[in-house]
Amino acid sequence: MRHFISIADLSRADAIAVLDTAEQMAATQSRSIRKLPTLVGTTVVNLFMEDSTRTRISFEAAAKRLSADVINFSAKGSSLSKGESLKDTALTLQAMGADAIVVRSPSSGAAHLLAHAGWVTQPIVNAGDGTHEHPTQAMLDAFTLRRHLAGDDASGQGLDGRHVVIVGDILHSRVARSNVLLLTLLGARVTLVAPPSLVPVGASAWPCEVVYDLDEALAAGTDAVMMLRVQRERMIGGGFFPTPAEYTRRFCLTTSRAARLDDHAIVLHPGPMNRGFEIAGDVADSPRSVIVEQVAAGVSVRMAVLYQLLASTTQES
Ligand code: CP
Numbered sequence: 127m128r129h130f131i132s133i134a135d136l137s138r139a140d141a142i143a144v145l146d147t148a149e150q151m152a153a154t155q156s157r158s159i160r161k162l163p164t165l166v167g168t169t170v171v172n173l174f175m176e177d178s179t180r181t182r183i184s185f186e187a188a189a190k191r192l193s194a195d196v197i198n199f200s201a202k203g204s205s206l207s208k209g210e211s212l213k214d215t216a217l218t219l220q221a222m223g224a225d226a227i228v229v230r231s232p233s234s235g236a237a238h239l240l241a242h243a244g245w246v247t248q249p250i251v252n253a254g255d256g257t258h259e260h261p262t263q264a265m266l267d268a269f270t271l272r273r274h275l276a277g278d279d280a281s282g283q284g285l286d287g288r289h290v291v292i293v294g295d296i297l298h299s300r301v302a303r304s305n306v307l308l309l310t311l312l313g314a315r316v317t318l319v320a321p322p323s324l325v326p327v328g329a330s331a332w333p334c335e336v337v338y339d340l341d342e343a344l345a346a347g348t349d350a351v352m353m354l355r356v357q358r359e360r361m362i363g364g365g366f367f368p369t370p371a372e373y374t375r376r377f378c379l380t381t382s383r384a385a386r387l388d389d390h391a392i393v394l395h396p397g398p399m400n401r402g403f404e405i406a407g408d409v410a411d412s413p414r415s416v417i418v419e420q421v422a423a424g425v426s427v428r429m430a431v432l433y434q435l436l437a438s439t440t441q442e443s
Contacts, residue, residue, distance in 0.1 A: 129241040129250045130431050133261045133307035141268070141311055142284060147430035148269050148423070155191070155426065165194035165436050171224040173215070174253070175201040175231045180397055180421055181253045181263070185228045188428035194436070197224070212236065213245045220246045226436055227251070234258035234300075249435040257298050257326075262431055263396050264304035266423040267352065268312060270416050273423075274392050275349050286313030291343050293377060294354030294404050296336075297324040301396045302354060306334050319343045321377065323367045324356075340377050344386060351387065352394040353379050353405045374403055384409045392416050 127140065136144075154162060170189040174182050182198070189196045199219065201207060206215055212231075219227060226249045229237050234256030241250040254260040271290065276283045290309050296302045296318050309316050316334035318325070329336050337343050344351070356373065368376065384393065384406070393405075393415045401407040410417055 127434050129237075129252075130261060130435060131237050131241055131250065131252045132259050133264055133304045133311065134259075136308075136311065138284065138311050138313075141265075141308060144265055144427070144430050144434065145269055145272060147433060148265070148426040151429040151433070152423070152426040161191055161193060163193050164433060165189065165192040168225040168436055168439070169195045169197060169223050170432060170436075171197045171199055171219050171222075171227050172253075173199045173219065173227055173229045175206060175229075175236075176254070178230055178253070180424055181230060181260075184421070184424035185251075185253060185428050185432075187425045188432055191425070192429055192432060192436075194225075194432070197222070212240065213243070216240055216246045220248060224248055225439065226432065228253050230254045232256055251431060251435065254300055256300065257303075258300050259304045260300040260396075261304050261308075262424070262428055263301050264308040265431070266420055266427040267301075267305055267394060267396070268308050269423045269427050270394065270420050271309070271314075271350055271392075272312075273419075274416065284312035284314075285309060288314045288349045289317070289347065290314050290350045290352060291317045291319060291348045292352045292354065293319045293340060293343075293379065295324045295356045296320045296329065296354070297326050298357040299354050303332075305352065306332050310334065317343055317346075317348070319377070321368055321373070340379075340383070344383060347388060348391055349388070350392045350394060351379060352396075353399075354396070355398060355400055356404055370403065378403065379405045379409050381406050381408045384412065384414065387414065394420060396420070 172182055172185055186196050228251040229240055230253040236255045237250055237252035252261055275288050292302050306316050310333045318334055318336045319340050325336055395417050399405055
């Protein structure tokens, strides 16, 4: 693996290798000394041009637990805000000794551009690009799903035959796109539920079913429900149909809807959550919620990705 840009670049074996490596990383995190010497002498740059809590901090934690040095770079307060280009920013980071660049951008395709434009030679990791993809989020979601749904010994297994319902603002969700690609690669069946106004043009060609009624979708039975944040900041012009009240009535995972799920079904949310809007606070805090587990899985998965991209380069030097 040279870069980690899109789930579409992975085979099923590649994806399972990342998940199995993440399991090994997770095992090291329960020890009293959690730090591994694997990436000592390397520098990981977090280039974040869009706000983040979970992804930025977990990439930082992951790199540090592998003994890499970390430089955090955010657009706010940098020369990007004076109009400096992505190319010149990347060249500057390369000149300062970056060995890998983790990039979050509001622009779909930014990570691909950095990886393939020929400006820099370092491995590029996509930490979320516009409405396109968020591949490490999908990996940590699959890691969490596999732990709950694939039995005690998940190693070497996918999610064959499992059913995952993804609900909400599919139109603006890079998480949904990456999850549809990854979960189906791992053998799961995926159903998307959203109002028609929040389904992207072209979703009918995705390897999943698209439906518009949450109650009907849940009544058909599911192993997991993944709620998505409604991304009002991406709704240009402020228009939102259905209205927020109508959205909550039809698409919120309320306490009564959650009570109708099968006993074993789990609830996910990538965060940040709009409590009381797309998910009831009681459901987010309930025993079937794995939302906090997802955050912990993010560190293990990002350790695995950085390890796969950088460990061979440290061994060569
Ligand atoms: N899930 C996710 O990407 O969260 P952040 O925006 O906080 O990184």
